[in-house]
Amino acid sequence: xxxxxxxxxxxxxxxxxxxxxxxxxxxxxxxxxxxxxxxxxxxxxxxxxxxxxxxxxxxxxxxxxxxxxx
Amino acid sequence: xxxxxxxxxxxxxxxxxxxxxxxxxxxxxxxxxxxxxxxxxxxxxxxxxxxxxxxxxxxxxxxxxxxxxxxxxxxxxxxxxxxxxxxxxxxxxxxxxxxxxxxxxxxxxxxxxxxxxxxxxxxxxxxxxxxxxxxxxxxxxxxxxxxxxxxxxxxxxxxxxxxxxxxxxxxxxxxxxxxxxxxxxxxxxxxxxxxxxxxxxxxxxxxxxxxxxxxxxxxxxxxxxxxxxxxxxxxxxxxxxxxxxxxxxxxxxxxxxxxxxxxxxxxxxxxxxxxxxxxxxxxxxxxxxxxxxxxxxxxxxxxxxxxxxxxxxxxxxxxxxxxxxxxxxxxxxxxxxxxxxxxxxxxxxxxxxxxxxxxxxxxxxxxxxxxxxxxxxxxxxxxxxxxxxxxxxxxxxxxxxxxxxxxxxxxxxxxxxxxxxxxxxxxxxxxxxxxxxxxxxxxxxxxxxxxxxxxxxxxxxxxxxxxxxxxxxxxxxxxxxxxxxxxxxxxxxx
Ligand code: SF4
Numbered sequence: 001x002x003x004x005x006x007x008x009x010x011x012x013x014x015x016x017x018x019x020x021x022x023x024x025x026x027x028x029x030x031x032x033x034x035x036x037x038x039x040x041x042x043x044x045x046x047x048x049x050x051x052x053x054x055x056x057x058x059x060x061x062x063x064x065x066x067x068x069x070x
Numbered sequence: 071x072x073x074x075x076x077x078x079x080x081x082x083x084x085x086x087x088x089x090x091x092x093x094x095x096x097x098x099x100x101x102x103x104x105x106x107x108x109x110x111x112x113x114x115x116x117x118x119x120x121x122x123x124x125x126x127x128x129x130x131x132x133x134x135x136x137x138x139x140x141x142x143x144x145x146x147x148x149x150x151x152x153x154x155x156x157x158x159x160x161x162x163x164x165x166x167x168x169x170x171x172x173x174x175x176x177x178x179x180x181x182x183x184x185x186x187x188x189x190x191x192x193x194x195x196x197x198x199x200x201x202x203x204x205x206x207x208x209x210x211x212x213x214x215x216x217x218x219x220x221x222x223x224x225x226x227x228x229x230x231x232x233x234x235x236x237x238x239x240x241x242x243x244x245x246x247x248x249x250x251x252x253x254x255x256x257x258x259x260x261x262x263x264x265x266x267x268x269x270x271x272x273x274x275x276x277x278x279x280x281x282x283x284x285x286x287x288x289x290x291x292x293x294x295x296x297x298x299x300x301x302x303x304x305x306x307x308x309x310x311x312x313x314x315x316x317x318x319x320x321x322x323x324x325x326x327x328x329x330x331x332x333x334x335x336x337x338x339x340x341x342x343x344x345x346x347x348x349x350x351x352x353x354x355x356x357x358x359x360x361x362x363x364x365x366x367x368x369x370x371x372x373x374x375x376x377x378x379x380x381x382x383x384x385x386x387x388x389x390x391x392x393x394x395x396x397x398x399x400x401x402x403x404x405x406x407x408x409x410x411x412x413x414x415x416x417x418x419x420x421x422x423x424x425x426x427x428x429x430x431x432x433x434x435x436x437x438x439x440x441x442x443x444x445x446x447x448x449x450x451x452x453x454x455x456x457x458x459x460x461x462x463x464x465x466x467x468x469x470x471x472x473x474x475x476x477x478x479x480x481x482x483x484x485x486x487x488x489x490x491x492x493x494x495x496x497x498x499x500x501x502x503x504x505x506x507x508x509x510x511x512x513x514x515x516x517x518x519x520x521x522x523x524x525x526x527x528x529x530x531x532x533x534x535x536x537x538x539x540x541x542x543x544x545x546x547x548x549x550x551x552x553x554x555x556x557x558x559x560x561x562x563x564x
Contacts, residue, residue, distance in 0.1 A: 005356055010367075017356065022265075022455040023112070046112065062360045 007062035016044055034058035074469045078103035085483045093122055100474040104466045111459035117474045118455045120258045125477035128452050131254030135263020137220035143167035143299050143324045145177045146215040148207050151184040153222025158184045166515045168303045169326045176213045192224055197235050204239045215329040216246035226253035248274040259453035268353035275332055284337040292320045292340035297347030300325025302520020308371055311524045315395040336362045342387050344369050349429040371523040373438030374407040403525045414532040419443035421491040426450045427513045433462040450476050492539050509538045
């Protein structure tokens, strides 16, 4: 369960930052993007996929979360 | 001669031939020809890996990253090099982080404090000694605001509990005491030391005044300068520039910075955190954004083109007054910049440069060289991660050589083949290249010059590069390989 930080970059894209690896990757697909659910399956620009337990509401970013590797 | 991607790849292959197979394979992953269209480096470059045995690397250790880079410049703190005397004393003053104040009275950045471990400390543990040192420091230097404990290798090996000492002593003397677990054997380079230092800043400094009201009033124009270590006065040049556009700098991390201003930052809620060295301070910037809602922005103050670009990007985050100020400042400096370029560009036009430096300079100084008509034919970082290279591709011309953690053999081989007119790297490389007859500038500490940031800095930068390249000494020497064969003169005379 890697710990990652989610934030919006200057261009407004959602960015996935893997703290342990100092690696930044743009999110290309997010399963639920609000307003009643936010999270679920996440796909990154490099093709890797993660799962984030969905939040009931759109959270305030940036935020550190635990995700599961798929 | 500018090389295209294919020729550069070819050169890399030829240089790698010398290595044994396994080493060559490993090193090949750290070398590439630049492709400015690339967004991500993880497919074509491996970074932040342990240097291979048997090659000479230019990297430092985690202690160097934490004590030398991040903590060292904070001027009203004493940073104890906890362990044997050498690590601190031999690296003392090397980075030229300028500070104002009275050394030994209210400023301690230029001094070296060490627990000077002896055999008995290794055998019986050094915690008691550490506690005594903290008391001594507090007695001898009553104006010290805080103390950081920078572990050297032995401290981690013998398992001392520096955290416990820090906590207890902080309570006793009522000052901030920070234990940093930055033993040199951790990680692959000084980069981990930056991370450790950022984590300790987060855990032991930034939250100190959480919930308290700020002791000064905040303004809507407050900014923080992060990742600027005031090498040769750089942070001052950046600060002047910020003030000239109407912003108020409430904190400097960590060049000429104080512990109090760092502790005050969260409660003042500055509008923007300006991040210069992404590599060494992105961790704390991300944390401040998440916890305190302070957004961060990377900027580059090397050379008029990049300065204008960065100033405009900063202004875009503020109102019209700042935006108008920025345009005014850029216009005001235009004439001076044009004069500098008119003077030096004809002397430097077309000169080819190879760089090999640390945190941000391999990409940030490219613009300044290009303003002078010079060309970067190769660049590389000692300890970068992939996110640094992601930021480099766009800045660098197509086909230029990129070397990550280059070995001394590779650097020499590349220089021999590419024949650059100038090399910018560190002190360890300097004299090798001088002996090869190549002009050289030390780009870690600006070769005892500086500042290079901002408009004022560019004037100094241009002069220094001209001095290095057009120095008449290079024409007065004939290297051995160009001299006539021994005895040729005699044969002629006979
Ligand atoms: S590697 Fe260890 S012994 Fe060497 S300078 Fe770094 S902390 Fe000191």
